[in-house]
Amino acid sequence: MSNESKALAAKSKRLDAKQVGNVLLNNALIIIMLLVAAYVAVTQPSFLSPRSLVNLLSLTAAYLPVALGIGGCIVLTGTDLSAGRAVGITACVSASLLQASDAANKMWPNIGTLPIPVVILISVGLGALIGCFNGFFVAKFKLHPFIVTLATQLILYTTLLLYVQQGNNKGMAISSLDQGYRDFVAGSIIQKLGGPNIPNYVIYALLLTALMWFIWNKTTFGKNMFALGANEEAARVSGVNVLKTTIMVFALAGAMYGWAGFVESARIASNTANTGVNYELDAIAACVIGGVSFVGGIGKISGIVIGVLMLRLIFVALPLVGMDQNLQYLIKGGIILFACALDMRKYLVKK
Amino acid sequence: MEQPALLEMRGISKEFPGVKALDNVNLTVRAGTVHALMGENGAGKSTLMKCLFGIYNKDGGTITLDGKEINFKSSKEALENGVAMVHQELNQALTRTVKDNLWLGRYPKVGGFMVSERIMDQKTREIFDTLEVNVNPKAIMSTLPVSQRQMVEIAKAVSYDAKIVVFDEPTSSLTEAEVEHLFRIINMLKAKGCGIIYISHKMEEILRISDDVTIMRDGQWVATKAAKDLTMEEIIKLMVGRELTNRFPEKTNEPGDVILDVQHMNGKYTRLKEVTFQLRKGEVLGIAGLDGSGRTEVLENLFGVMTRGGGTITLHGREIQNRTPQESIKNGFALLTEERRATGIFGIRDIRENTVISNLENYLMGGICLNDKKMKEDTDWAIQAMHIKTPSQKTQIRSLSGGNQQKVIIGRWLLTKPEVLLLDEPTRGIDVGAKYEIYQLINDLAKEGKGVIMVSSEMPELLGVCDRILVMSGGQLAGEVDAKNTSQEEILTLAAKYV
Numbered sequence: 117m118s119n120e121s122k123a124l125a126a127k128s129k130r131l132d133a134k135q136v137g138n139v140l141l142n143n144a145l146i147i148i149m150l151l152v153a154a155y156v157a158v159t160q161p162s163f164l165s166p167r168s169l170v171n172l173l174s175l176t177a178a179y180l181p182v183a184l185g186i187g188g189c190i191v192l193t194g195t196d197l198s199a200g201r202a203v204g205i206t207a208c209v210s211a212s213l214l215q216a217s218d219a220a221n222k223m224w225p226n227i228g229t230l231p232i233p234v235v236i237l238i239s240v241g242l243g244a245l246i247g248c249f250n251g252f253f254v255a256k257f258k259l260h261p262f263i264v265t266l267a268t269q270l271i272l273y274t275t276l277l278l279y280v281q282q283g284n285n286k287g288m289a290i291s292s293l294d295q296g297y298r299d300f301v302a303g304s305i306i307q308k309l310g311g312p313n314i315p316n317y318v319i320y321a322l323l324l325t326a327l328m329w330f331i332w333n334k335t336t337f338g339k340n341m342f343a344l345g346a347n348e349e350a351a352r353v354s355g356v357n358v359l360k361t362t363i364m365v366f367a368l369a370g371a372m373y374g375w376a377g378f379v380e381s382a383r384i385a386s387n388t389a390n391t392g393v394n395y396e397l398d399a400i401a402a403c404v405i406g407g408v409s410f411v412g413g414i415g416k417i418s419g420i421v422i423g424v425l426m427l428r429l430i431f432v433a434l435p436l437v438g439m440d441q442n443l444q445y446l447i448k449g450g451i452i453l454f455a456c457a458l459d460m461r462k463y464l465v466k467k
Numbered sequence: 468m469e470q471p472a473l474l475e476m477r478g479i480s481k482e483f484p485g486v487k488a489l490d491n492v493n494l495t496v497r498a499g500t501v502h503a504l505m506g507e508n509g510a511g512k513s514t515l516m517k518c519l520f521g522i523y524n525k526d527g528g529t530i531t532l533d534g535k536e537i538n539f540k541s542s543k544e545a546l547e548n549g550v551a552m553v554h555q556e557l558n559q560a561l562t563r564t565v566k567d568n569l570w571l572g573r574y575p576k577v578g579g580f581m582v583s584e585r586i587m588d589q590k591t592r593e594i595f596d597t598l599e600v601n602v603n604p605k606a607i608m609s610t611l612p613v614s615q616r617q618m619v620e621i622a623k624a625v626s627y628d629a630k631i632v633v634f635d636e637p638t639s640s641l642t643e644a645e646v647e648h649l650f651r652i653i654n655m656l657k658a659k660g661c662g663i664i665y666i667s668h669k670m671e672e673i674l675r676i677s678d679d680v681t682i683m684r685d686g687q688w689v690a691t692k693a694a695k696d697l698t699m700e701e702i703i704k705l706m707v708g709r710e711l712t713n714r715f716p717e718k719t720n721e722p723g724d725v726i727l728d729v730q731h732m733n734g735k736y737t738r739l740k741e742v743t744f745q746l747r748k749g750e751v752l753g754i755a756g757l758d759g760s761g762r763t764e765v766l767e768n769l770f771g772v773m774t775r776g777g778g779t780i781t782l783h784g785r786e787i788q789n790r791t792p793q794e795s796i797k798n799g800f801a802l803l804t805e806e807r808r809a810t811g812i813f814g815i816r817d818i819r820e821n822t823v824i825s826n827l828e829n830y831l832m833g834g835i836c837l838n839d840k841k842m843k844e845d846t847d848w849a850i851q852a853m854h855i856k857t858p859s860q861k862t863q864i865r866s867l868s869g870g871n872q873q874k875v876i877i878g879r880w881l882l883t884k885p886e887v888l889l890l891d892e893p894t895r896g897i898d899v900g901a902k903y904e905i906y907q908l909i910n911d912l913a914k915e916g917k918g919v920i921m922v923s924s925e926m927p928e929l930l931g932v933c934d935r936i937l938v939m940s941g942g943q944l945a946g947e948v949d950a951k952n953t954s955q956e957e958i959l960t961l962a963a964k965y966v
Binding site: 335345346349356 | 520522541542543546547552554558559560561562563567568571572573574576580581582623
């Protein structure tokens with residue numbers, strides 16, 4: 117080998133080492149989380165028991181729709197703080213419309229139990245309407261989504277507090293749900309077919325993920341959303357309807373919260389005005405872990421799924437090794453900060 | 468004029484708060500011709516095009532395309548009706564692929580809402596083949612060099628099959644071969660009968676490619692002539708509005724002893740390499756070079772905006788570090804940045820705040836409260852000394868003209884009592900009259916004994932204002948010339964040394 121080619125080889129080797137380092141650093145958070153999970157799995161074998169794994173899967177599925185919705189808002193360099201309350205209000209509405217006909221203190225005694233598809237439409241529609249409201253103010257008045265959705269969050273909370281006072285409910289938890297509803301969401305067809313006890317909403321979450329992947333990658337709306345997040349001006353001069361696309365992104369997110377509310381209501385079976393509180397924070401954290409960047413125009417559905425899974429993994433695993441429950445917020449905060457810093461590092465131009 | 472008029476813009480007016488950007492402007496573009504639009508920065512060329520393209524709503528006038536009156540409310544409408552535009556700033560979704568950018572706003576659909584990647588690939592190949600553009604359609608935009616991104620933008624504008632294609636400074640980031648390539652594309656469009664509006668500052672290009680030339684000045688139409696009847700001198704005369712004699716004030720400064728000594732300065736993250744030079748008291752030292760040759764990097768490394776990778780800076784025989792701008796200001800440095808709007812002015816704040824911002828510590832009373840009276844006095848001084856034209860100190864700086872904004876920033880730096888002034892493109896985007904005033908200011912500063920280092924891409928300016936000129940090339944110092952005994956040719960030769 118001549119000296120020149122040796123030098124070249126050395127250079128490419130150094131470059132490789134640097135690239136490997138970069139890949140490691142860019143995925144540092146997920147690596148650390150996997151290490152934590154591995155440690156817990158070794159010290160507490162029960163972590164890997166079928167029951168524990170099903171639990172992990174179920175929790176991931178429960179939190180996934182909100183993250184899938186918020187992901188779009190983040191791709192537009194925005195956020196959505198109203199997600200949790202939107203889940204709360206759609207959960208309470210779903211529950212109130214699907215109480216068993218013989219429930220004591222049934223909120224709306226006169227309407228019986230509505231058909232499930234009708235309630236799904238109402239819940240998802242209500243969510244989408246909330247999203248439209250957010251999107252309209254963001255797109256039309258150029259307000260920062262942080263401000264708009266903060267306002268919506270507060271407005272929704274009062275609406276929710278008032279709603280649970282209605283009918284015969286008088287502010288109590290809305291429970292005694294219709295058995296058909298509970299079975300539809302939290303029952304397990306897989307178990308009936310002889311498999312493990314995986315609740316139906318895991319299947320729904322899978323379908324939803326496929327649907328969202330399709331929307332993000334295969335439709336004009338999805339491509340317009342990414343272009344808008346990457347460079348709004350470029351999208352505008354290329355003839356993209358910025359107003360419509362923005363409203364649609366928020367509306368789609370709202371529809372996801374509506375679905376999440378419908379599922380959440382049956383999953384926890386007893387709903388109060390506090391259902392769904394702070395879900396947006398978990399969702400934002402999951403998106404950031406999964407590489408949806410606040411820089412805009414960057415994000416993958418697969419990343420969001422991994423993000424939600426990783427976050428749940430930590431919260432299922434750590435209590436098993438005796439972690440104080442109070443520490444969970446510190447860990448969440450740390451994860452968000454760390455993930456965002458790692459993300460920005462990728463886009464920083466060193467001078 | 469033999470070919471029929473394809474586009475007629477009559478009496479176009481557009482007003483922005485405080486500025487009449489367009490005043491009764493006319494433009495007629497014939498089918499199958501290239502119509503060049505010329506004028507100094509701020510003459511209203513881009514504004515006129517934005518009125519055509521539906522980005523701005525015009526306040527008055529009519530636009531007729533192919534005999535029909537049009538008034539586009541959005542870019543979408545313009546594109547759908549046969550007007551496409553290559554924008555001056557690269558407007559691209561950098562995180563997306565080339566083909567996603569190419570078809571943005573009009574993705575080929577299947578089933579009403581799904582994007583057909585297959586048709587998109589096919590159409591991308593077709594347009595790239597026709598135009599002989601050699602770019603990978605699947606590449607992420609941000610990974611491409613600027614010139615290739617520009618070619619994608621050009622291909623995009625052409626692919627709309629528009630009747631009118633506007634090129635707003637398309638060649639600013641293209642290599643010579645790519646400029647030839649662009650001209651081939653333009654000739655192709657001409658042959659198809661398109662009307663082309665071409666905005667550029669490069670006279671040679673204009674005279675070579677265009678059929679008609681319209682010249683604008685200060686938002687007004689000045690002249691429309693056939694290109695073959697025009698010479699470079701005539702165009703300049705029409706653009707400027709008067710003969711260009713005495714473009715530079717008489718030099719009255721006298722360089723003294725060396726005050727600043729820079730040895731082997733390297734950039735840590737930039738490609739600045741081994742830059743060594745000295746600056747004398749009362750001297751104006753120019754830095755020439757091509758775009759990207761490291762001119763700005765010399766100033767920003769010196770001022771601590773960029774991190775140095777090695778080298779020493781000695782001021783008055785004492786070694787200094789200048790690790791951050793704060794430290795540099797304390798050491799008596801001042802930096803007028805290249806991008807006035809982005810890194811110079813605080814647009815929505817008033818003249819006074821913009822003037823005192825780098826010097827706030829000097830206005831503290833008892834270390835807590837700012838002394839309004841003293842700030843007002845100093846701002847008054849700056850307004851008078853710099854000849855700043857402003858209604859009051861409380862005027863938002865963004866409502867001033869570029870030249871006056873620049874004078875405010877120079878005033879800001881003079882209040883910090885600097886010894887070394889670093890000026891990066893001090894006359895960029897400033898009209899000719901104001902340029903002269905800036906030159907006079909630079910001369911006066913040097914005469915008072917300050918050391919001035921000035922970066923400029925306008926060579927006559929460097930030759931007219933500086934004492935010595937350093938020439939950068941490829942991140943290195945290619946040579947040093949005496950401004951009195953050099954020529955543009957010598958500087959250009961040096962500038963190409965390490966390219």
